Structures are given as structure tokens and as C-alpha cells.
Amino acid sequence: MTVKILFVLAVNFAYLAVKGNLVDGDQTFSIDYKNNCFLKDGKPFQYISGSIHYSRIPHYYWKDRLVKMYMAGLNAVQIYVPWNFHEPVKGEYNFSGDRDLVHFLDLANQTGLLVILRPGPYICAEWEMGGLPAWLLETPNILLRSSDTDYLQAVCNWMNILLPKVKPWLYSNKGNIISVQVENEYGSYHACDYNYMRTLRTIFRSFLGADTLLFTTDGDTERALSCGSLQGLYATIDFGTDTNITKAFRLQRRFEPHGPLVNSEFYTGWLDHWGEVHAGVDKWNVSKALREMLALGASVNMYMFEGGTNFGYWNGADHDTRFRSVVTSYDYDAPLTEAGDPTEKLLLIRDVIKQFRDVPAGPMPPATPKFAYGFVTLGKVGNIPSLLDLFSPQGLIKSQYLLTFEEMKQYYGYMLYRTKLPRELWEPTPLISPLNGVHDRAYVTINGVFQGILERDTALVLKVSGKQGDTMDLLVENMGRVNFGSKINDHKGILGDLLLGSDVLTNWEIYTLDLDGAIAGGWPHSEARRFPPADGRGPPAGPMFYMGTLKSNGVARDTFLQLKDWSKGQVWINGVNLGRYWSSRGPQQSLYVPGPLLSATQPNNITVLELEGAPECPRVLFMDRPHLNRTVGRSGGSAGVGSRHPGRRDPGDGVSVHGHVERTTHRERSILL
Numbered sequence: 001m002t003v004k005i006l007f008v009l010a011v012n013f014a015y016l017a018v019k020g021n022l023v024d025g026d027q028t029f030s031i032d033y034k035n036n037c038f039l040k041d042g043k044p045f046q047y048i049s050g051s052i053h054y055s056r057i058p059h060y061y062w063k064d065r066l067v068k069m070y071m072a073g074l075n076a077v078q079i080y081v082p083w084n085f086h087e088p089v090k091g092e093y094n095f096s097g098d099r100d101l102v103h104f105l106d107l108a109n110q111t112g113l114l115v116i117l118r119p120g121p122y123i124c125a126e127w128e129m130g131g132l133p134a135w136l137l138e139t140p141n142i143l144l145r146s147s148d149t150d151y152l153q154a155v156c157n158w159m160n161i162l163l164p165k166v167k168p169w170l171y172s173n174k175g176n177i178i179s180v181q182v183e184n185e186y187g188s189y190h191a192c193d194y195n196y197m198r199t200l201r202t203i204f205r206s207f208l209g210a211d212t213l214l215f216t217t218d219g220d221t222e223r224a225l226s227c228g229s230l231q232g233l234y235a236t237i238d239f240g241t242d243t244n245i246t247k248a249f250r251l252q253r254r255f256e257p258h259g260p261l262v263n264s265e266f267y268t269g270w271l272d273h274w275g276e277v278h279a280g281v282d283k284w285n286v287s288k289a290l291r292e293m294l295a296l297g298a299s300v301n302m303y304m305f306e307g308g309t310n311f312g313y314w315n316g317a318d319h320d321t322r323f324r325s326v327v328t329s330y331d332y333d334a335p336l337t338e339a340g341d342p343t344e345k346l347l348l349i350r351d352v353i354k355q356f357r358d359v360p361a362g363p364m365p366p367a368t369p370k371f372a373y374g375f376v377t378l379g380k381v382g383n384i385p386s387l388l389d390l391f392s393p394q395g396l397i398k399s400q401y402l403l404t405f406e407e408m409k410q411y412y413g414y415m416l417y418r419t420k421l422p423r424e425l426w427e428p429t430p431l432i433s434p435l436n437g438v439h440d441r442a443y444v445t446i447n448g449v450f451q452g453i454l455e456r457d458t459a460l461v462l463k464v465s466g467k468q469g470d471t472m473d474l475l476v477e478n479m480g481r482v483n484f485g486s487k488i489n490d491h492k493g494i495l496g497d498l499l500l501g502s503d504v505l506t507n508w509e510i511y512t513l514d515l516d517g518a519i520a521g522g523w524p525h526s527e528a529r530r531f532p533p534a535d536g537r538g539p540p541a542g543p544m545f546y547m548g549t550l551k552s553n554g555v556a557r558d559t560f561l562q563l564k565d566w567s568k569g570q571v572w573i574n575g576v577n578l579g580r581y582w583s584s585r586g587p588q589q590s591l592y593v594p595g596p597l598l599s600a601t602q603p604n605n606i607t608v609l610e611l612e613g614a615p616e617c618p619r620v621l622f623m624d625r626p627h628l629n630r631t632v633g634r635s636g637g638s639a640g641v642g643s644r645h646p647g648r649r650d651p652g653d654g655v656s657v658h659g660h661v662e663r664t665t666h667r668e669r670s671i672l673l
């Protein structure tokens with residue numbers, strides 16, 4: 001630990017010593033080791049909780065989702081705090097709008113829901129880099145999730161900002177936070193660094209006091225619990241419907257001989273990756289396992305209860321045998337849909353809960369009204385190379401060799417790498433990423449002519465054609481940093497060299513791109529300048545922007561945007577980044593558009609960045625229901641759809657984390673409209 005960390009801790013311990021005697025609230029939350037249960041205000045307490053991620057739901061819908069969770073009979077919600085969402089740039093914090101954590105805590109409190117807080121610093125969550133900020137990677141060889149000094153210093157600085165904000169919301173301070181998780185499934189990480197966990201324990205204790213209930217969560221294996229649990233932190237486990245409940249809790253008992261049984265992540269559904277089959281978990285199996293656990297007196301958190309959306313660039317990725325990024329929708333086949341609508345799974349869960357506690361009287365709030373606005377035709381508005389003064393206000397950096405996103409201090413989205421062909425290509429010549437260093441996809445053009453794609457783990461060679469001195473552009477997409485396992489130091493951009501035939505390419509111009517800034521600022525709808533309409537020769541392939549407007553005729557409602565026959569890209573509505581689409585792979589085929597994003601009176605601005613090639617007739621469709629289950633193309637590589645984590649296995653770690661979740665691939669979920 002550096003002197004600075006020690007200083008922060010010392011100050012807080014001094015504060016504690018004084019404060020410790022003064023605070024004597026009448027609200028208490030603790031563990032009764034004799035009777036194997038939680039104690040809330042001195043009485044036995046069992047929580048029935050659901051996970052909801054405020055970072056995946058627009059803030060204007062937070063209350064709606066919380067009320068539905070309350071009406072389902074839950075008495076608590078479990079939430080993650082994604083560090084990178086709040087400190088996207090080192091030292092620049094954001095706690096407003098969709099990032100207003102305290103407002104969320106307040107709404108939950110007003111709704112009558114307790115909160116189980118999971119502030120990380122690492123959260124997994126299928127979120128970009130598991131919630132860790134990408135700027136950590138600017139420190140060469142930083143050992144994330146360990147007692148590495150640079151890493152710990154950053155963690156300590158962050159906790160120094162975060163934990164004082166949540167402290168007034170602790171249950172003992174008349175707030176609603178009953179317990180706080182330290183790290184996240186740490187036992188599944190290869191480092192197994194006890195000093196790291198000890199330091200976190202010290203930090204959490206120093207900010208939150210000696211009485212706050214701190215806990216850990218780990219997969220139901222011996223190794224995971226050994227590396228993830230620590231004295232003074234109550235050890236809980238997580239597992240899904242296909243796990244033998246008796247066996248799993250017996251394992252928890254090995255580490256916590258007394259105290260409440262807790263499943264901190266009971267999987268109600270599962271996530272999707274691009275190019276794989278849509279995941280789901282059978283609702284009857286969910287209700288059956290929930291009943292069994294509650295009958296044992298266990299406290300249960302359902303992961304997820306409301307999944308939401310990976311808006312913008314916030315999806316994470318897995319990297320076991322190959323890189324697999326998570327889709328935009330985080331519907332998760334959860335009891336509340338991505339759009340917050342109750343499902344039959346929710347009603348079955350409520351029926352189970354009714355057998356154990358009173359659920360609030362009154363009907364379940366209905367689904368939010370949806371609207372099918374129909375087709376909107378888009379027009380071409382330009383490509384990135386022709387608009388660099390707009391998209392790259394910072395300009396270029398000249399570099400002999402390639403630099404990563406982190407070295408350029410652009411953490412998300414897209415960056416442009418440009419060089420000139422060093423020689424005449426008499427015949428199509430291989431452009432090679434010898435070290436598999438394209439992270440994650442490069443769209444290659446030479447003098448404006450699209451050549452094709454290099455893709456991490458999948459396409460390391462591309463034949464290109466051109467003349468000496470031609471400009472070669474590689475638009476590189478960060479498809480979301482790895483959020484789980486041993487490969488979370490996931491630098492983006494082009495790592496290592498690129499070869500043209502046997503020549504190393506040098507003399508690069510590298511452009512950081514702020515597409516979101518330009519689009520939020522009104523482009524392209526604010527521009528009088530237009531590209532000429534289609535010239536009849538069909539759309540050119542390669543990255544290209546399209547725009548259009550949706551007239552909503554007085555109705556601003558939730559809707560789902562389908563880009564059938566488009567390939568892959570990014571969509572903005574009224575300047576807000578809805579996320580990625582990849583219609584040519586699936587399974588996700590539509591993007592959730594929250595109604596409050598739309599204007600009822602003004603034309604709504606649609607902006608699409610299509611990366612590979614738009615359809616002949618570039619139109620999009622606004623529908624009244626989602627389409628999440630059509631897998632069209634598959635990424636290459638050895639691990640096909642069938643081999644997708646039977647238990648989430650990371651070879652580097654050698655540990656199966658989540659017990660494997662059975663899934664029903666072709667099941668339709670009924671949404672109660």
C-alpha cells in the first residue's frame with residue numbers, strides 16, 4: 001500500500017473512532033448465528049430480492065420497474081455500481097441523470113425496498129470490463145483485481161468518492177442498504193490474492209463502519225469459495241435452476257457453518273452473445289427452485305429480475321476459447337422484460353412468494369404501452385473519412401507504430417487508423433494481423449473502396465488491392481471489453497504490427513473519433529449538406545452513415561427498432577446511442593427504444609452507422625414487440641454455439657463458476673400486455 005492509501009484509511013479510522021460511539025440508530029441489520037438467519041431490527045428476516053441494474057435502465061423508468069418488483073412481492077433489490085459508468089475518465093466523476101445512484105436509492109427507499117449493494121470495484125455483470133475503467137490499462141502490466149499498488153491506489157481513490165455517498169443510505173443510518181458485497185465472485189479469478197481481499201475489507205470497514213454487514217458471493221465450487229471468502233465477510237453462493245440445492249447449500253455451510261443460507265445470484269435467465277442461440281430458462285423450473293430455497297429458509301436474490309439494455313458501448317464480452325461479445329439487449333429472459341413488462345414468469349414467482357410472505361395487495365401494473373410506427377426510409381449522409389474534421393476535433397496523432405485505444409485515451413467506440421500503401425500491389429495481397437491483435441474488428445478500405453474485415457480470433461488475414469501511395473483506412477471497433485476470467489486486461493485497437501505481405505506497415509495517422517459528441521450535437525440532421533440520393537448502382541459497402549426522421553404523430557411510446565437486411569452497426573435516436581445491432585448474426589434483431597426518448601411533436605432523428613453494407617432499400621422498421629431470437633450467422637472459431645459455457649468456464653482459471661444453466665432456446669416468452 002502506498003502512503004496515500006494509508007493516509008485515506010487512517011483519516012477514516014480516526015473518524016470511525018469518534019463516530020462509533022455517537023451512532024446508535026434504532027435500525028439494525030445483522031446475522032443471528034445461533035438461529036441461522038438475518039436479524040432486522042432484532043427480528044428474524046429472510047430477503048426475497050431481485051437484481052436490477054440502474055445503468056441499464058433510463059432513469060425515467062426506474063420508479064416503474066421498482067414498483068413492479070415491489071408488487072411482485074420482493075422486499076429487496078440487489079444492485080451493482082459500475083465504476084467505469086461513474087468515472088469514465090480518470091478523476092472525472094458523474095453521478096447525474098442515468099448515473100444518479102443516490103436518486104435510485106431514494107426511489108427504492110420510497111418504494112419500500114431494501115437494497116443489497118454491490119459496489120465492486122469489479123462487478124462482472126456482463127458489463128464493459130466488468131465495471132473497471134479502461135483507463136486503468138494505461139498503466140502497463142497492471143494486475144487488475146490484485147494487490148498491485150497502482151490498481152489499489154485507483155480503487156482507494158474511487159471508494160473514497162463512492163462509499164461516503166452511500167453511507168447515509170445504510171440501514172443503520174435510516175437508509176435502506178442492508179448489506180454490502182465486497183468484490184464479486186473473486187474466487188473465480190486466477191489471482192486468488194488474499195491480500196487484495198484483506199485490503200478491500202479494510203477500505204470498506206473504514207468507510208462504512210464496523211457494524212455494516214459485508215459479504216462475498218462465489219460460485220458453488222470449493223475452489224471458488226476458498227479464494228473468494230474471507231473472515232469477517234459473510235460467504236454466500238450463487239447458482240441456477242439445474243443445481244442440486246441441498247448440495248450447493250451444504251457447500252456454503254462448509255464455509256459458514258452458521259448463519260443464513262443465501263443464494264446471491266439465482267439465475268432466472270441467461271445472457272446472449274452475438275452469433276449464438278438465444279438463451280432462456282424455463283419458468284416452471286425457476287418457480288420450483290425458488291420455492292425449494294425459500295422453504296429451506298434461504299434468502300434469495302434473483303439474477304436478473306429486470307435486465308434492461310446495454311446502451312451505447314456498455315456491453316461486456318467473454319473470452320474463453322475465443323472472444324464473444326454480449327449483445328445489446330440484456331433482457332435475460334428475466335421476469336420483467338427488457339422493456340420492464342411483467343411476464344408469466346413473474347406471476348409464477350409471485351405465486352411462490354405468496355406462500356412465504358404477504359405480497360402487496362392490488363394488481364400488477366400492466367406493460368408499458370408500445371407502438372408500431374412502421375417503416376422509415378433512410379438516406380446516406382457520408383462516411384467517417386470524409387467528415388474527420390467533425391468527428392475528430394482533436395485531430396490525428398502521427399506514429400511510426402500502431403497505438404491502442406488506451407494509449408490514445410479513447411476508451412470506447414471506434415477509432416481510425418490510416419497509412420499509405422508502401423508499394424504497388426500487383427495482385428491481391430494479404431493484410432495480416434500476425435498476433436491476432438485486431439481488437440475487435442477492423443473495417444478496411446483503400447482509397448475509399450471497401451476491402452473487407454479483420455476480426456479478432458476469426459479473420460486474421462484479408463486480401464487487399466491497391467497502388468503504391470493509396471490511402472488505407474482501418475476503422476476499428478471496440479466491441480466491449482472482456483468482463484470475466486483471466487483475460488480482463490483487454491486492450492483495444494490494433495495491438496502489435498500489421499503486415500502487408502511480408503512488410504510491416506508503419507507511418508500511421510491515428511484519429512480518435514467522437515461520433516457520439518457530433519451526433520448528440522445535432523449532426524447530421526442539423527446539416528443542410530446532403531449526400532446525393534442513391535445513384536442506382538446500389539449502396540457502396542463499408543462503413544457509412546445514414547439518417548432519417550420518424551414522425552410520431554403525437555404518440556411517444558416505447559417501440560422496437562428492427563434493421564432487417566442491414567449487417568452490423570450502431571444506432572442513435574435523437575442523439576442517444578441505443579447500442580449495436582448485428583442483424584447478420586443475431587440472435588438479437590431489434591433494439592429497444594424507450595418512449596421518453598421520442599418527441600411526440602418534433603420529427604425524431606434517426607442516425608445509423610452501418611459498418612459493412614446497408615440493404616438496397618435502406619429502411620428500418622419500428623415494431624411493437626421485440627425480436628431477440630433469430631440467429632443468422634455465426635462467428636468462426638472452434639467454439640460454436642453448442643459449446644457455449646456448460647458452466648461458465650475460463651480455461652485460464654480452471655474453475656467453473658456459474659453452475660450450468662439450462663436454457664430453452666426456442667421458447668417464446670409471454671408478455672402480459
Ligand SMILES: *[C@@H]1O[C@H](CO)[C@@H](O)[C@H](O)[C@H]1NC(C)=O
Pocket residue numbers: 094095096097098099
Ligand atoms: C453524466 O451522465 C449523464 C447521464 O448519462 C449525461 O447526460 C451527462 O451528460 C454526463 N455529464 C457529463 C459531464 O459528462
Ligand SMILES: *[C@@H]1O[C@H](CO)[C@@H](O)[C@H](O)[C@H]1NC(C)=O
Pocket residue numbers: 109110168169174175176
Ligand atoms: C427511507 O424511507 C423511510 C420510510 O419512508 C424514511 O423514514 C427514511 O427517512 C428514508 N431514508 C432516507 C435516507 O431517505
Ligand SMILES: *[C@@H]1O[C@H](CO)[C@@H](O)[C@H](O)[C@H]1NC(C)=O
Pocket residue numbers: 241242281282285662663664
Ligand atoms: C427443468 O429442469 C430439469 C432438471 O434440471 C431439466 O431436466 C429440464 O430440461 C428443465 N426443463 C426445461 C423445460 O428446461
Ligand SMILES: *[C@@H]1O[C@H](CO)[C@@H](O)[C@H](O)[C@H]1NC(C)=O
Pocket residue numbers: 244245246247
Ligand atoms: C441432491 O443432493 C443430495 C445430497 O447429495 C441427494 O441426497 C439428493 O438426492 C440430490 N437431489 C437430487 C434431486 O438429485
Ligand SMILES: *[C@@H]1O[C@H](CO)[C@@H](O)[C@H](O)[C@H]1NC(C)=O
Pocket residue numbers: 521522523525526574598599602603604605
Ligand atoms: C433533430 O435534429 C435537429 C437538428 O439538430 C434538432 O433541431 C431537433 O431538435 C432534433 N429533434 C429531436 C426530436 O431531438
Ligand SMILES: *[C@@H]1O[C@H](CO)[C@@H](O)[C@H](O)[C@H]1NC(C)=O
Pocket residue numbers: 626627628629630665666667668
Ligand atoms: C422467436 O420468438 C418469436 C416471438 O418473439 C416466436 O414467435 C418464435 O417462434 C421464436 N422463434 C424461434 C426460432 O425461437
